[in-house]
Amino acid sequence: MKRVIVTGASDGLGFEISKQLLAKGIEVIGISRQKPELKVEHIATDLTKEAEIEAAVEKIKKDFPKFDALINCAGVLNIQPIEELKLDEIEATFKVNVFAPMKLVSGLIKQIKANGSDIVNVGSSVGFKAYKNQGAYGASKWALRGFSENARLELSGTKCRVIGFNPGGFKSKLFEKATGKKAELSSYMEPSYLAELLIKILELPKDMEVSDIIISRK
Ligand SMILES: NC(=O)c1ccc[n+]([C@@H]2O[C@H](COP(=O)([O-])OP(=O)(O)OC[C@H]3O[C@@H](n4cnc5c(N)ncnc54)[C@H](OP(=O)(O)O)[C@@H]3O)[C@@H](O)[C@H]2O)c1
16 A cells, blocks of 8 residues: 545544554545644545535545545544434534545545545444434444445445444544543553554455454453
8 A cells, every 4th residue: 555545534543544554654645624643644624514525535636646545534423312313413423424435435436446446434333233322423324334335336346445444432532522521431442453453454455355344342
């Protein structure tokens, strides 16, 4: 791999993935609102805004058309009791977790096919089961899986792999950002190990696709 696009490169798992890719000498194009504290090529983008996603796609097409993988890692959590689900908050969750990966893949599909690039969609174990008060978040991760399935079908017969990477709870500020409260995460997984695993999956021979992987907490 020579160049990888990572959304959510400024924090959490996306930051770890970017850090480890850079350490291997791989160029990282990082997409997030805040500038990552890493030597990535940053494309400042608010993934809730269609025009900004389109501008990012145009920049990639113009300046970085050759890339080995697009890792859709940016995500937001939403915790709400089922009685209190609000449409604008459901929409905000879907915008980052589902619509943005769909728009990025769609906008870059010509380059993805020409390069034989891999797509990684970072879902969650909640995309395979349910957690209380996570109706909107869970639905977004199930939807992302649906999109992965479709992309896999549309890219069959190409070199492109579509990898659904679905971790359980790991240490990051995702919960704190969603709730405004510090969460007790001592039993959660280390994002550095998850990043290492994801990169190993990408490094597998191109005729091996890890289509969906769930990494659970023990
Ligand atoms: N942490 C967990 O326990 C856990 C478990 C399972 C799955 N996941 C999934 O793993 C992925 C990474 O989560 P994390 O825990 O590493 O989260 P995190 O530490 O909160 O990082 C989230 C990243 O997404 C970016 N992002 C959020 N909203 C954005 C927006 N509107 N525009 C552009 N970028 C945006 C953030 O960048 P900016 O703020 O700079 O824009 C940040 O880089 C997510 O898809 C999450 O759903 C997390």
